[in-house]
Amino acid sequence: MIIAKSLVKTFGDFTAVNGLDLSIKQGECFGLLGPNGAGKSTFISMTYGTVQRTGGELSVFGHDPRTNSREIKKRMGVVTQDNALDESLTVMENMMIYCAFIGVPRSERQKRVLDLLEYMNLTHKKDTKILTLSGGMKRRLVFVRALLGRPELLILDEPTTGLDPAVRHLLWGKVKELHQQGTTIVLTTHYMHEAEVLCNRLVIMNHGKVSAEGTPKDMIHKFTPGFVGIFSLEDRMKLADLSQQKSFHFNEDASGVYVRANALSDLTSLHSDHGLNPLQIRPSNLEDVFLKLTGQELSADA
Numbered sequence: 001m002i003i004a005k006s007l008v009k010t011f012g013d014f015t016a017v018n019g020l021d022l023s024i025k026q027g028e029c030f031g032l033l034g035p036n037g038a039g040k041s042t043f044i045s046m047t048y049g050t051v052q053r054t055g056g057e058l059s060v061f062g063h064d065p066r067t068n069s070r071e072i073k074k075r076m077g078v079v080t081q082d083n084a085l086d087e088s089l090t091v092m093e094n095m096m097i098y099c100a101f102i103g104v105p106r107s108e109r110q111k112r113v114l115d116l117l118e119y120m121n122l123t124h125k126k127d128t129k130i131l132t133l134s135g136g137m138k139r140r141l142v143f144v145r146a147l148l149g150r151p152e153l154l155i156l157d158e159p160t161t162g163l164d165p166a167v168r169h170l171l172w173g174k175v176k177e178l179h180q181q182g183t184t185i186v187l188t189t190h191y192m193h194e195a196e197v198l199c200n201r202l203v204i205m206n207h208g209k210v211s212a213e214g215t216p217k218d219m220i221h222k223f224t225p226g227f228v229g230i231f232s233l234e235d236r237m238k239l240a241d242l243s244q245q246k247s248f249h250f251n252e253d254a255s256g257v258y259v260r261a262n263a264l265s266d267l268t269s270l271h272s273d274h275g276l277n278p279l280q281i282r283p284s285n286l287e288d289v290f291l292k293l294t295g296q297e298l299s300a301d302a
Ligand SMILES: Nc1ncnc2c1ncn2[C@@H]1O[C@H](COP(=O)(O)OP(=O)(O)OP(=O)(O)O)[C@@H](O)[C@H]1O
Pocket: 011, 014, 015, 016, 034, 035, 036, 037, 038, 039, 040, 041, 042, 043
């Protein structure tokens, strides 16, 4: 559905996307992860022709966005990072104007808007001015807007940033539902848990290209297998010594010392053999992979 080959985008002498290769298939919920500035939004903007590529190849639904972005936009819905709603108009007015803009037949507009407002639990706000909506309501409304064209492909650019847990969980449910109904989804997020919950496949981007690709499970298994024990900072010296001897992966930040080991028993033995009590032990997760691959892991053995 989206194929990028050696894709490049430069802004002046700065290269934002630097030889990106990826292929997103119909029916996937595909995650694009990467640190700030990795080139995720630039890539997304290239898929619908708002940003023109500098080099390489890009096709979406078999079309080149450089020459055929209209065809692509008809079949795609986008939840952008900024809401871009007309604050002085009501919810209904905003959505009706958007329906006209994307060419929904006049006779269908009202029903389509009302159905989607219902779907996103916003019916009671239909005559309310955007100005008075909460951040969570505005985000849900941007989802409504993205779905008005009944897209085959839904692009979600950091869809839950800044939202409270209840709204985030509600949106996760909706994304899962849309995916189950056959919508192809491309998601960028800085919440690793969100990517683990929603994505069947993902890439981690760094400096404008793909660092790693796979299912969340495979990536964890490949790059950071095992378990992580979190210890108090007071234990840092003892743990640093033991990590050298036992080749544990050892990191620390302001909240504690993180020790990753392949086997759970390696961590529990720190308690039985050395009197070191973990505050928590958890299976390693996508955040561990992300920190490792983007070079942000503070590691004694790095
Ligand atoms: N129009 C532009 N002109 C100049 N530089 C740009 C432009 N758009 C993006 N960039 C730069 O390209 C790089 C990649 O930006 P991009 O927004 O694609 O990253 P991102 O991975 O989406 O980051 P974030 O997670 O912060 O949204 C950044 O360094 C950014 O400053």
